[in-house]
Amino acid sequence: MTLPIRIAFAVWMSLAAVVAEAGQVYKWVDRDGRVHFSDTPRPGWTRVDLQSAPAAPAQDAGGEANPRTEPSAGSARDRLRAEECRNRREQLQAYRNAATIIERDALGNEKRYSETERLQLIEQTQKQVAELCGEPVLQ
Template sequence: MQALAIQVLASWVALVSALWIADLAVAAEVYKWVDEQGKVHYGDRPLPGAQSVRLKDVPEVTPIAGEREEKRERLLQVFKEQRQEKREQAEAQKKQKEERERNCNLAKDQLRNYEQAGYIYDIDKKGNRVIYDEEKQAAAVQQARDAVKQWCGKT
């Protein structure tokens, strides 16, 4: 919101400046007169007794203002791209964290099941249970602990 306000203000200042400079270039004819109290006045319309005054070099409208606007637009685009990149990084980190938490919970559940089970088994190709011996069961429990350590960062 603040960036938009700054952008609008900058555009407004640029427009007013450009109009003012253009007005000076168009209204290069300036008149000078002195009123009854002896006060000197200047204006763009001749009044009775006014003298035409030649102005020193009137600034011309240059392409510099256009270049500045171009640079400003490029800078704003870079800022926009950086904000988008940060949003994408934050989103990727959030997804990674969620996946890590999900995998951690699954690993904890698996370890709890293995530790509480009287025995662990696999299903063979015929659909029969193949019960692990003590060594294979200990290896499965250790593998589950390693998974918890990997995904949760603890044992």
């Protein structure tokens, strides 16, 4: 192999190794409202997976939801929805308690939310909680 190809291959393999080593990032808000990130969970804390809201069921030409799932899947779906509701409520509480919000992506880049962005994030999360939980969110 020529030198440029070897270098490109070495760089590609190094990047693949870095991606393989990328683990989970844990985020928490301390008592003072500061957001922290770590590669290990805090002792005594429980894991909360944040995911986007579930998609609405597909509709057929008649306009009704297409019931492709079996009846037992409804209870599993209800459990997942209840868990997601609880997770969103916890996320909303963390946003409300945080003086500032800083998020770090998988590459380690930090995004600091302005006060306006923080309030918009709280409002958006309130809407998600209302939709998932089926009840209005108390201020």
